[in-house]
Amino acid sequence: MKLKTFKKGVHPEEYKFLSEHKTLERLPIPEEVFIPVHQHIGAPCRPLVEKGQTVKTGEIIGQSTGFVSSPIHATISGTVKTIDNFPHPLGINGLMIHITGDGKDEWIKSFDETSNWENLLTDEIVDLVQKAGIVGLGGAAFPTHVKLSPSKEKKIDTFVLNGCECEPYLTADHRMMVEQSEEVALGTRILMKALNVSRGVIGVENNKPDAIAAMEKATSAFNNIEVIPLKVKYPQGAEKMLIKAVINRNVPTGGLPLDVGVVVNNVGTAIAVAEAVTKNKPLIERVVSITGDGIKEPKNVIARIGTPFQNLIDFCGGLTDNTVKIIMGGPMMGITQHTLNVPVIKATSGILCLTDLSVIKHKEYPCIQCGTCIGACPMNLLPTRLARFAQVENWQMAEDLGILNCVECGSCAFVCPSQIPLVQRIRIGKLRINEMKRKAKLATV
Amino acid sequence: MEDTKQPIPNEEPANTEKPKPKPVGKEKKPEPQYLLSSSPHMATIDRVPKIMWTVIAALMPAVVYGMYNFGFNVLLTVLASVIAAVATEIVINKMRGRESSVADGSAVLTGLLLTMTLPPAFPKAYAAVGAVFAIAIGKQIFGGLGYNIFNPALLGRAFLQASFSVKITTWTAPVGIDAITTATPLGSFKFEKIMTPYFDMFMGKIGGCIGETSALLIIIGGVYLLVKKYADWRIPASYLGTVFILGGLLWIINPEQYPDPVFHLFSGGLMLGAFFMATDMVTSPVTPKGTWIYGFGMGAVLIIIRLFGGLPEGVMYSILFMNAFVPLINRYTRPKIFGELKK
Numbered sequence: 001m002k003l004k005t006f007k008k009g010v011h012p013e014e015y016k017f018l019s020e021h022k023t024l025e026r027l028p029i030p031e032e033v034f035i036p037v038h039q040h041i042g043a044p045c046r047p048l049v050e051k052g053q054t055v056k057t058g059e060i061i062g063q064s065t066g067f068v069s070s071p072i073h074a075t076i077s078g079t080v081k082t083i084d085n086f087p088h089p090l091g092i093n094g095l096m097i098h099i100t101g102d103g104k105d106e107w108i109k110s111f112d113e114t115s116n117w118e119n120l121l122t123d124e125i126v127d128l129v130q131k132a133g134i135v136g137l138g139g140a141a142f143p144t145h146v147k148l149s150p151s152k153e154k155k156i157d158t159f160v161l162n163g164c165e166c167e168p169y170l171t172a173d174h175r176m177m178v179e180q181s182e183e184v185a186l187g188t189r190i191l192m193k194a195l196n197v198s199r200g201v202i203g204v205e206n207n208k209p210d211a212i213a214a215m216e217k218a219t220s221a222f223n224n225i226e227v228i229p230l231k232v233k234y235p236q237g238a239e240k241m242l243i244k245a246v247i248n249r250n251v252p253t254g255g256l257p258l259d260v261g262v263v264v265n266n267v268g269t270a271i272a273v274a275e276a277v278t279k280n281k282p283l284i285e286r287v288v289s290i291t292g293d294g295i296k297e298p299k300n301v302i303a304r305i306g307t308p309f310q311n312l313i314d315f316c317g318g319l320t321d322n323t324v325k326i327i328m329g330g331p332m333m334g335i336t337q338h339t340l341n342v343p344v345i346k347a348t349s350g351i352l353c354l355t356d357l358s359v360i361k362h363k364e365y366p367c368i369q370c371g372t373c374i375g376a377c378p379m380n381l382l383p384t385r386l387a388r389f390a391q392v393e394n395w396q397m398a399e400d401l402g403i404l405n406c407v408e409c410g411s412c413a414f415v416c417p418s419q420i421p422l423v424q425r426i427r428i429g430k431l432r433i434n435e436m437k438r439k440a441k442l443a444t445v
Numbered sequence: 446m447e448d449t450k451q452p453i454p455n456e457e458p459a460n461t462e463k464p465k466p467k468p469v470g471k472e473k474k475p476e477p478q479y480l481l482s483s484s485p486h487m488a489t490i491d492r493v494p495k496i497m498w499t500v501i502a503a504l505m506p507a508v509v510y511g512m513y514n515f516g517f518n519v520l521l522t523v524l525a526s527v528i529a530a531v532a533t534e535i536v537i538n539k540m541r542g543r544e545s546s547v548a549d550g551s552a553v554l555t556g557l558l559l560t561m562t563l564p565p566a567f568p569k570a571y572a573a574v575g576a577v578f579a580i581a582i583g584k585q586i587f588g589g590l591g592y593n594i595f596n597p598a599l600l601g602r603a604f605l606q607a608s609f610s611v612k613i614t615t616w617t618a619p620v621g622i623d624a625i626t627t628a629t630p631l632g633s634f635k636f637e638k639i640m641t642p643y644f645d646m647f648m649g650k651i652g653g654c655i656g657e658t659s660a661l662l663i664i665i666g667g668v669y670l671l672v673k674k675y676a677d678w679r680i681p682a683s684y685l686g687t688v689f690i691l692g693g694l695l696w697i698i699n700p701e702q703y704p705d706p707v708f709h710l711f712s713g714g715l716m717l718g719a720f721f722m723a724t725d726m727v728t729s730p731v732t733p734k735g736t737w738i739y740g741f742g743m744g745a746v747l748i749i750i751r752l753f754g755g756l757p758e759g760v761m762y763s764i765l766f767m768n769a770f771v772p773l774i775n776r777y778t779r780p781k782i783f784g785e786l787k788k
């Protein structure tokens with residue numbers, strides 16, 4: 001049978017072998033954590049604790065300030081040392097709650113299994129998910145309870161679980177599917193229940209045969225959940241591409257998966273949901289792949305949110321001397337870090353350490369009109385033109401050509417033989433256009 | 446990767462008192478500085494120079510065969526043209542105060558392609574003039590690599606055709622075959638209705654330009670480029686396909702008057718043009734649909750020129766003609782954005 005996939009896209013070298021067979025290891029409880037009040041899409045949290053206050057693991061320390069927001073929890077027990085700005089992996093600095101541990105890891109309460117999740121109402125599940133501070137763990141960190149609360153007009157009929165992990169190097173989702181397939185299946189069922197859908201689809205790229213087998217086994221008792229092996233291609237994990245690949249629906253331009261009756265969540269998110277709903281456990285840790293040719297011993301570790309990168313790096317034997325780049329996330333969409341003092345946040349799917357050998361050396365040539373970028377763009381855009389219009393600040397043309405549809409997957413810049421920073425320019429263009437739109441909207445109100 | 450937006454961390458929450466503005470960061474041992482860049486942090490290994498030099502390599506079998514076929518003299522013609530092209534490139538880079546672009550290989554390629562379309566006995570000095578024209582007027586005047594509208598080598602060749610029309614239509618037979626001056630298969634057919642055996646045409650034992658006589662060697666090089674994806678397969682497919690079908694239709698209508706379609710395919714510079722000239726990335730459309738239109742257009746123009754016009758050859762004009770339409774084709778063949786509603 002021909003494997004399913006979406007149209008176009010690219011085939012970057014995978015480098016999964018570095019860590020794909022490394023079993024999950026639990027990082028020792030760190031001595032101190034830095035928990036940013038803002039690690040998700042939406043409004044930042046309001047700190048609920050004060051300097052000097054003692055906290056227990058799992059205690060809520062930051063309250064969400066809007067619907068699209070998510071609370072944060074203490075991830076170790078100890079004392080709040082300070083609430084201040086520290087280096088943040090997504091920017092220069094961000095407000096964080098700095099907790100020094102007491103070494104006891106005392107939990108706020110012991111978790112007992114909730115009586116029976118199957119008796120819970122939809123709203124109750126969503127509420128538990130919200131309280132547990134769960135956000136998309138694939139890297140986007142969109143609050144999960146928002147996804148689970150579609151407006152009434154949208155008829156949701158399918159839940160898609162994203163097990164593609166299409167970014168090269170990263171293996172966190174892979175390991176979770178292999179080692180925690182029961183939890184993944186449970187989370188899937190809970191999410192399906194919350195959405196009140198009868199069909200569940202799990203898309204896994206077929207470079208992870210062990211994950212496919214494990215998931216098939218874990219879901220074999222539920223014939224409304226189907227595991228679909230997919231052809232390996234980047235960016236299959238992008239929601240629109242994944243929905244196209246698994247159930248062949250086209251999310252309309254400017255639309256959301258909801259518009260075609262689908263909600264997508266990531267493997268890690270499903271596990272977090274299962275733990276939140278059945279054990280009342282808030283999101284205080286996540287799986288992080290530490291990989292790349294710059295790390296001595298690549299690993300997949302379960303780390304508490306707020307643990308400095310340095311701890312994880314040390315746990316993996318440290319960096320090689322010629323490591324020059326540290327990336328949070330994968331090589332296609334990840335964000336470079338200038339320091340190892342940034343903490344693991346909810347969106348940290350991986351820490352990629354690259355040596356000077358793996359870092360691309362940019363030499364930009366003129367665009368030779370080869371059309372390769374067009375052939376790669378999964379959104380069927382004209383990256384060469386978009387980048388050009390963004391560069392010369394012709395916002396009107398850029399918008400007419402659909403710049404706002406770009407999912408910033410980077411496929412175009414990946415293939416360009418002239419090494420033109422296409423997605424980088426497009427990204428700036430999108431920011432500027434959205435900014436102008438926001439201003440225009442304010443002006444008319 | 447569920448969504449592309451990233452949270453913006455350095456906004457302060459509305460309801461807290463301002464944090465003290467003391468310098469931030471954990472004071473520890475001095476940190477090594479890591480490189481910062483915007484994603485993606487990976488790229489393919491294809492680069493412009495690699496593409497250009499690969500195309501040059503793919504042309505080599507045909508060039509070497511040209512030397513074997515027409516003698517050592519050909520090597521000198523090739524050198525004259527390539528050196529002139531490179532020298533022009535250097536001079537113009539200097540004049541415009543730009544970094545030298547010789548290493549990208551495009552000037553060498555232009556010089557080489559130009560000689561491939563010249564008759565074996567074409568004077569070397571004229572070939573050099575053509576190369577200078579190709580680079581200066583064909584490419585650099587538009588702004589250099591990537592900005593030109595017409596295939597520079599073909600523009601150079603068109604210039605030579607206009608300036609030295611007799612010299613450029615004087616053909617020599619391959620070494621070892623009787624006459625010094627001979628006709629090309631197309632010329633023989635057009636003017637004398639003599640057919641040349643297909644096998645000779647395929648293998649290259651015929652009169653013609655330096656690099657375009659052996660269809661076999663050109664196809665080998667061309668297919669290599671298609672496999673490497675350095676040339677878009679749709680272009681030779683649509684170009685050759687159109688020639689075959691249109692030529693075939695006319696032949697069915699009147700086999701006395703018109704040659705059969707196989708003859709069309711293997712004669713003149715069609716193979717060279719279809720695989721190496723029409724596929725020039727800069728001067729062909731960027732959209733897949735546009736590429737088909739471009740190919741059909743070239744095929745149609747070629748048949749019209751060959752059968753109804755005054756010239757036996759038509760490859761050069763058909764490509765240059767369609768080059769002119771590329772910007773227009775690009776504009777009207779924009780692919781539909783993913784999820785764009787059908788109108």
Ligand code: SF4
Pocket residue numbers: 376377378379380381382383405406407408409410411412413422423426
């Ligand atoms: S234009 Fe945007 S969507 Fe298209 S390949 Fe580039 S980054 Fe991806």
Ligand code: SF4
Pocket residue numbers: 366367368369370371372373374383384415416417418419420422731
């Ligand atoms: S891939 Fe690069 S060189 Fe090719 S058309 Fe796109 S921008 Fe131009």
